[in-house]
Amino acid sequence: MDLATLIGIVLSFGLVAAAIVTGGSPLIFISIPSMLIVLGGTIGATMVNYPLANILGLMGVIKKTFFSTLESPAEIIEKFMDYANRARREGILSLEPLLREIEDPFLRKGLQLTVDGLEPQTIEEIMETEISYLESRHEVGSEICSVLGAFAPAMGMIGTVIGLVQMLQTMSDPSTIGPAMAVALLTTFYGAVLANLVFIPMAGKLKTRSKEEVLRKEMILNGILSISKGENPRIIEEKLNSFLPPRERRQAE
Known part of the structure; x- marks a missing residue:
């Protein structure tokens, strides 16, 4: 969490x-008409703007704002130091029994390609493609949240106009002015709250999560390429440490 x-x-x-x-x-x-206008209008407009598959997949993306299961960079470095030392002592094939224990699909795939004897350039092309599509998927999720944040206040304004029209048409009956004005004001309130307290902050958090995950993928790719080239474990450690801030870098060494 x-x-x-x-x-x-x-x-x-x-x-x-x-x-x-x-x-x-x-x-x-609490105004049911206002809620219907803002929620229904925002969701409907977003569904027009994006394919249904992207909308249905949004919940899985939103989970990333609440749950983070990413390994720390220091843990990644520690793993690769173990892999590099093992490969240096016993050869690349000694990493094959470890594949079953690796939970990260990206890391497991990279090591599998290395054990299979693919050229570093080929491994890099395959893994870079995975990172690129990962960024694209994350970008779509962030964009949808941003669009929701843009539509919500707009639907609030539409609700305000609806309430004002209803109020002006029934000015002769004072008892109807209050409910119509409530719809007019509460729709703007609901739209502003949803946009500024939910959707826009979520879009920002998803962008941050995406950057963090891509950084870790780049670290893993760099480590895999270094192992496939047979580089010295010390050199691999220095390369991976370069991804960290100086304070964390000293702790990881």
């Missing part, structure tokens, strides 16, 4: 809810 995401959501919604409660009854901020 990513504590920053959890704390951010609890803090932001908690403070908004506290402000609502201290100002009066929270029930006045």
Whole structure:
């Protein structure tokens, strides 16, 4: 569980809810028509904008904002030092029994290609393609969240216009002015909350997660290529340490 995401959501919604409660009854901020306009309109417009497969896959992408299962760079370096020393002492084929124990599909595939004896250039081309498509998939998820963040306030404005039109048409009946004005204002409120507290922050977190994952993939690729070339374990360690900030680099050495 990513504590920053959890704390951010609890803090932001908690403070908004506290402000609502201290100002009066929270029930006045509940409007079914407003919710239908904002949620229905936002989801519908997004489905028009993207293929259904991308929309259905969004939940899997959003999980990355709450859960992070990435290995730390220091752990990756430690693994590759073990692989490099083993390959140097016993040969590349000594890595084959380890493949069954590796959970990361990217790392397992890279080592499998190395054990199979492919040229470093061929390995690099295959693995770089995987990284490229990984970035593309992550980019789509982030874009969808950004689009949701753009549509939500727009649908809120549409709801505001609907409420104002209803209010102006029934000015002769004072009892209808209040409900129509509530729809007008609450749709804007709902749209702003969804955009600025949910969708836009999620898009930013997904971009950060994507950069972190790509960095680790690049580290793994660099280590695999170094092993396939038979480089000295010390050189491999220095190459992988170059991916880390100086403080973490010293700890990993």
